[in-house]
Amino acid sequence: MNTASSEGLPLLVFIGTATTDTIALVEKYPEPDSRTVAEDLVTAGGGPAATAAVAAARTGARTAFIGTVGTDSDGERIVADLEAEGIDVSAVTRSTSHPSGASIVVVARTGSTRSIITRPGPSLDLTGNAAAHALMSKAAWIHADHMGWPALAGRKDIEGSCRLSVDGGNPIPGFTPDGVDLYVPTIEQLAKTFREKHSSDPDVLLRSARNAGARTVVATGGRHGSWGLGPGGAMVHVPAFASSIRSTLGAGDVFHGVLLASLAAGHSLPEAMQDASEAAAKSCEALEGRSGIPRSTHPPVFQPGPASGQPGGSRAG
Template sequence: MSDSAVTRSTGGPVVFVGAATIDSIALVGDFPGPDDRVVAEDLVFAGGGPAATAAVAAARLGVAAAFVGTVGDDADGQLIVDSLAAEGVDVSGVSRRAGARSAASVIVVDQRRGTRAICARTGPEVDTSRAADLLDRAEWVHADHLGWAAVRHLLERPVEQRPRLSVDAGNPIPGFTPAGVDLYVPTVEALGRIHGARDPQLLLDQALRAGALRVVATDGGRGSLGADASGERAAAPAEAVDVVSTLGAGDVFHGALVAAHVRRLPLADALAYANTVAALSCLGLDGRSAIPTHDDVEAHQRARTARPA
């Protein structure tokens, strides 16, 4: 990673740009077949969306976080904004589209197989017109697949005059290239789709050749690995927990990874930190309720280190 990307600090907030939803989540013993009726083990209503959940994770970890996105002027939109504000996330950059319906999902989690099915209603396109000041003051800007188009212009500024950019590239982003991006975070699977199935370390090399200053790839139950333009490389295994649901775990990982960068953790420590946060979030059915605090993470890591080999 370039020296300027490592050392430059504005002390501003981390701004998360992209999708926010309201989710209805059912936990069932087995996924229902056609015309089946099953009794849910649990049913919860919670906020979701990649960028919004990453913002909640960062805030829970003690980082000043703001969310920028667009909701409808419906009741779901109010719930989305209220759930973010309740977590201490700055929502001053959220816009409301008159006559539009907010993004929402119905999610069924299959407890036996550890899988899920998602039925989603998309929301309005991201509008950053209320967020110019937030983006100018930001230390980091993190965008998901819906937020990238709204922030890509920041790369046109000289590096010392812009926030550092982090991109969640687990979902396809039309026209996206990681050139100049400070922290590029795809999955190993997504890198394989772009560059062809090959060794994960070779996929990291390809991402760096494409211009990313630092790339961190998540690899499901195998953990995460990263590399940057300076030659630094690291990998961290996944944390073993009694998983209730993996819903939102990748989004939580992204928020925790940016929080680790704000805290200036070395790459290896940043990966381990984000892995721990994401794993602990899987103790809840929804993607947010079990996100730990920074103190929780430190306590968990101390306890893990103290366990006999």
């Protein structure tokens, strides 16, 4: 949990989606007009940016979340869950015209598949949100998901004041990684974005994203691990950690949050990818995307200087 021990650490601001997820574990995916008995049924917080914020907070990082929820009970639970993790929720706004985001997720053991039925939450508009502007002005990093990035695009007030991280796992209409400090798509989404290269080679795909303006690219590939390419130009591959997988829901979001927290603490890109891969693997041992996220008992060591907040530092101790 974020406590006073996080004071003095760089502020990581996560912008985008927060939802309430109901997850059902079944033996096989239901047939039409059937009744299926679930092996387990849980309700928990979700959303790419919100779950990434939780993962970062559990490393001991200083975190804040900016998003919009409804004035319903789901919204109250979403905010309370984030606050319980020590995350600053002072810039979360409430919509009186739209319910909070919510999803129903069916996870099937047979075939290790899942289906997500979602009710999108209220749109995010930072106009007039003084608390959000205050947080962003103090941020060392701002991380945005597919809903958060459109609210940030073109904002002159944050240019040069912090580093930008973008979750590229979901399509973002009109998005280009030009000027993004940390671009983290799935390898599948990266292939779709740069399909003109007609290649599935991670090296080619990551270099295409670098050539398009991203300063550091990290692509996730599930059981195949992750690939990273930083300013130094050397490709990094980190194999997936072995774990007893119950559900992969939210694993990518956990990866993003821990990756960013580790980089912000001054760790090198390979070290940060190792940290993120291990945390994501452990999160897969739980049915929903948060209860399995590991919690560090030691706050991160912040190393001031050129390495802080960007790939290329080294792990302290």
